[in-house]
Amino acid sequence: MADSTPESRTVTSADVARLAGVSRATVSFVLNDTKGARVSAATRERVLDAARRLGYVPHAAARSLRAGRSNLVLIPASVSAMGRLASEWIDDLHEALHRRGYVTVLHAGRFGDPAEAARAWAELRPVAVLALDGDRYTAPTADVLARAGVRAQLAFAARPVPGTYTIAFDHRDLGAAAVEHLIASGRTRIGVIMPKERGLAAFAEPRLAGAGEVAARHMATVVPVELAYAHEDAAALARRWAELGLDGVFAYNDEYAALLLHALRGQGIAVPGEVAVVGADDLVLAGLQDPPLTTVRIDMPSAEDIAARLEELVESGSAEPAPRIEVRLVRRGSA
Amino acid sequence: MADSTPESRTVTSADVARLAGVSRATVSFVLNDTKGARVSAATRERVLDAARRLGYVPHAAARSLRAGRSNLVLIPASVSAMGRLASEWIDDLHEALHRRGYVTVLHAGRFGDPAEAARAWAELRPVAVLALDGDRYTAPTADVLARAGVRAQLAFAARPVPGTYTIAFDHRDLGAAAVEHLIASGRTRIGVIMPKERGLAAFAEPRLAGAGEVAARHMATVVPVELAYAHEDAAALARRWAELGLDGVFAYNDEYAALLLHALRGQGIAVPGEVAVVGADDLVLAGLQDPPLTTVRIDMPSAEDIAARLEELVESGSAEPAPRIEVRLVRRGSA
Structure with missing residues (x-):
């Protein structure tokens, strides 16, 4: 034809x-x-x-203009900040939402101002917004989105956000679990790695705060230590390690922990003998280190579960409260 | 007020x-x-x-309906398949496009049928589509998108795609570079790791083909070896390693290489003595392994460069041809 x-x-x-x-x-x-x-x-x-x-x-947007509703689910996220744990989870979520007739897009914008961010998301007229990094999600954010017709707003956040279905997840729990373990094993001067990479401060700051809160209840000290995810930076840190006088480290996540472990070994510093190291996320690579990494595991809800709640929110405007996301220490050789 | x-x-x-x-x-x-x-x-x-x-x-879409043009750049991508190399590059690209007034979204859909994929992307009426995984990008894909008003289509692909601005990148080059090095160092029976993870076959198949082409020109054999990115699977593979009779491996990328290295060590198999291992991507973790990983590095064009070409394509319909993306072997201890 x-x-x-x-x-x-x-x-x-x-x-x-x-x-x-x-x-x-x-x-x-x-x-x-x-x-x-x-x-x-x-x-x-x-x-x-x-x-x-x-x-x-x-045209999906034209259809949504007429129908008053899009099928777009928007996830604000810096791709590089997500790490393997979150990226696999998002792929699962995409599949679960796809089966329900939704299209998932990741909006890669980094915004200093939350209101500017909300307006950028609102312009795409999604039916739902899911913020994994919900601690920067505020009532004005939720308000801008609601006025733009977003029906479901979900956020992983430490505190409930008005107008938003909040799934309780507190990054402070990660720092707290790591430091509780370090203190229980006799460490008193504990470094907390703060990545220099863009986009990670939002996760690192509350982890540091959680570490500090636990240390304050014991006779322990927490010291923030900056580290870029690069060999040279880790080697430089290891060279001035003695000055810091630390006997334990919470290394932000398993990737930074593996990098630090390698640099410390390069300086002949024994782990866990001289310094105990704890990572986070329980990635595959945690078990590949020498010694294998003690880490804090995040028990994420299944993507299927979150997709179902999101659909319920879109259709009915409410959903059963979600259980809090818990973390737990996985003990291996490094601490 | x-x-x-x-x-x-x-x-x-x-x-x-x-x-x-x-x-x-x-x-x-x-x-x-x-x-x-x-x-x-x-x-x-x-x-x-x-x-x-x-x-x-x-409403961005309503505005695009009236103006006949959106500012949306769509990148089709499975998030977990991207890896650290691509994810940092995409964040850079987002920033470069943001400065030019574009909004970048990642469309996480996995589609069996390329035409179905193209229709799903077209529904969002992007002004540009950038396919990093361009080998599945076909002339019909380009046609569906052009009819939906997409002005710029860019694809990283081994072969030119009609109607698409193709940036030459052949995954076969990765397999070829790895196997050339292995053969030059005296290996003759070479395994090529094929990840079991969804979404990776599109990258793994051409890498295997490139390895096979080089082996065929020498007295060497290439054997595909399936591996899931999980400890148990790697340990099981290492246990039956002797049966395979391999003296070299191209391990898909550095993550799989690190996992395999660890499992082989667990079985007392010496690297590179008994088997030489080559990764790909030259990630930070390559240098953290024992021995450090020999790897194939991909010299990606800068995100700024690609953003400029994309803008040129949107505005004028054409752009200078882009140089081919080259790969090169980085020799360390594992091969």
Whole structure:
């Protein structure tokens, strides 16, 4: 079947209407399955055939403008800050939402101002927003999104955010679990690695705070220690290690812990003999280290569970409260 | 200033028009900076003030429907398949595009059928699509997107795709570089790790093919070896290692290489003595292994460079051809 449309031209619903010999409204009724619109089976077939022949794809946004609802789920996220744990979880979530008819997009923007961020997300008119990094999610954020028609707002956050379905997850728990273990094993002067990489401060600051709160209840000290995820920086830190006088470290996550472990070994500093090291996330690589990394594991809810709650929120405006996300220490050789 | 809009209601341009005492068309003229529309400075100020007071955010898609152009750049990608190398690059690209007025979203869909994938991307009406995994990008994909008004299509792919600005990158080069090095150092029976993880076959298959092509030119054999990114699977593989009779391995990337290295050591198999191991990506963790990983490094173009080409494609429909992406072996201790 010859196709008369030049390759370079955008195909619109007007083209479909012309080829099918119907009005644009009829094309819209058929392609958007508009309820209550009366279109004969023959006309319907003619429209679908014309759309197929022209390669016409309905515009999700146009459809959402008419239907007052999109199927877009937006996840604000810096890709590099996510790490393997979160990235696999997001792929699972995408699949679970896809089965429910939603399209998931990651919005990679980094914004200094939360209101500016909310406006950028709102412009895409998602039906739902899921913030994994919900501690920067504020009531004004939720308000901007609600006014833009976002039906479901979910945030992993330490504290409930008004207007948002909050899944309780406190990064302070990670620092607290690590430092509790270090103190229980006799360490008193504990470093907390603060990554220099962009986007990670939002996670590192509360981890440091949690570490500090536990230390304050014991006769222990917590010292923030900056580290970039690079060999040279780790080697430089290891060279001035003695000056710091630390006997324990919570290393932000397993990747930074592995890097630090290697640099300390390079300086002949014994782990856990001279300094005990704790990571976080319980990644595969934690078990590959020498000694294997003691780490804090995050018991994430299943992606299926979160997808179901998100759907419930979109459809009914509310959902059962989600259980708090717990963390637990996995003890191996490094601490 | 009291705000009379109930929190729960979506704010539309009609609300702005009512509060400002103007027509919806005037609101649209002002908020979309429509060229040629005559609106007095006072009216303009009244509309902007009303929008601010109501917290109204213009709809990017509605604006793109009117303007015939969105500012959305879509990157199809499974998040977990990307790895650290690609994820940092994408964050850089996002920033470079943001400075140029574009919004970058990652579309996390996994599709068996390329045409179905293209239709899903087209529904969002992006102005540009950038496929890092361009080997599955076909002429029909490009055609669906062009008909949906996508102005710039870029793909990292081994072969030029009609209708698409192709940046030459052949995953076979990775397998070839690894196997050339292994053969030069006297290895003749070479395993190629094929990850069991979803989404990675598209990268693993051409790497295997490149390894096989080099082996075929020498008296060497290439054997595909499946491996899941998990301790148990690696340990099971190491236990039956002797049966395979391999003296060299190209381990897909540095993460799989580190996992395999650890499992082999657990079985008392000497690296590189009994088996030489080559990774890929030259991640930080490559240098942390014992012995440090020999790896194949990918010399990615800068994100700034790709952002500039993308902008050129959107604005003028063409751009200077991009140089081919080269790979090179980084020799360390494991091979």
